[in-house]
Amino acid sequence: MDSINFSYYHINKNKMENLKKLKNDYFGVLKERSKKSRVYSPHQLTGLSLAEILEDPSHKSLYMKLSKIYDNSDLIRIAKTLADRNNIENKGAYFMKMLKASDLRQQNTEHES
Numbered sequence: 102m103d104s105i106n107f108s109y110y111h112i113n114k115n116k117m118e119n120l121k122k123l124k125n126d127y128f129g130v131l132k133e134r135s136k137k138s139r140v141y142s143p144h145q146l147t148g149l150s151l152a153e154i155l156e157d158p159s160h161k162s163l164y165m166k167l168s169k170i171y172d173n174s175d176l177i178r179i180a181k182t183l184a185d186r187n188n189i190e191n192k193g194a195y196f197m198k199m200l201k202a203s204d205l206r207q208q209n210t211e212h213e214s
Contacts, residue, residue: 144168147176154180157193171205179203 140146148165152158154177168176179199180192189195 143173147173151176151180151196154184155192155196156184157196160193167200170207171200175203175205176200 138149140149145165145168147168148161148163151164151168152161155164157164164176180196183189183192183196183199
């Protein structure tokens with residue numbers, strides 16, 4: 102009877118170790134997958150481009166939202182103008198100030214978010 106309990110314990114212990122290994126492997130795959138950018142619409146691509154141009158990746162969702170509202174070519178033009186200037190410390194904040202001052206027309210969008 103003891104040998105049966107021991108083998109049952111040993112089998113379950115191996116199963117748990119295998120599950121832990123699979124769990125770690127799965128989380129590793131998810132971590133790697135999350136590093137890859139997936140862009141599904143034009144405003145996402147523009148927003149990511151703006152974040153890269155302005156060296157401000159922490160506000161990429163803001164730039165995506167702005168690209169839904171404003172003309173993308175105007176946003177890119179303003180961002181590239183600012184990117185060429187070396188004396189600006191916070192390009193993202195200056196971009197927002199320039200955007201407000203530029204008085205760009207908003208696009209007519211079907212969905213306001």
